[in-house]
Amino acid sequence: MELSNHVAAPLELLLERYPDLACCKEQILEAFAVLKSSYQKGGKLLVAGNGGSAADAEHIVGELMKSFVLPRKLSEDFSNRLLEVDGELGQTLQMHLQGALPAIALDGHLSLSTAYMNDCEPLLCFAQQVNGFGVAGDVFLGISTSGNSKNIMYAAVTARAKGMPVIGLTGEKESALSGFADVCIRVPRTQTYQIQELHLPVYHCLCLMLEEEFFGA
Secondary structure, eight states: OOOOHHHHHHHHHHHHHOGGGGGGHHHHHHHHHHHHHHHHTTOOEEEEESTHHHHHHHHHHHHHHSOSSSOOOOOHHHHHHHHHHOHHHHHHHHHHOOOOOOEEETTOOHHHHHHHHHHSOGGGHHHHHHHHHOOTTOEEEEEOSSSOOHHHHHHHHHHHHTTOOEEEEEOSSOOHHHHHSSEEEEOSOOSHHHHHHHHHHHHHHHHHHHHHHHHOO
16 A cells, blocks of 8 residues: 555564564555544544453553654644633643544453453453444454454454454464454464564554554644
């Protein structure tokens, strides 16, 4: 796909710093295209993982929902509407709110999660949230070092049924998720901690590319 120089730069830097990830270049580009298309149409990202991958899900949301490396000024129209609603409060909001790319980490809703796990089926906790939050055109990103986490797969099936593209982020082995996802980024490692060490630069790259696309010059 054609990318502007600014959007392509994070990927070029990623491959320069982590040459082993050259095997993932096409999948990173495909994942970026899926996310870009969703955001252009007003969609959002739902992210889920277990353990360290749950922390990664939260990390991704943090980079998308506020400024990562670029300033994200509000549109003039929205800034003016804030002032129209309340001059004093609107001025503070105008100065400090930032543009956001909507994203939700599904591990972070303890009351809902524990209620559902206790009352229903524990492995379907993420799937229930995809069912509740997700709409056609949103994107589900499932992070699993093995690619075989059952709760991630249940969520992925639910996402597909709702018309949501599925992106997987896994290790290098073929897995249930790699065979099912629309795009699966399989980093070239097999040990869990080494897989996680490469997941971070991959999703940082995607977040940087998206920020350049939507908030860059």
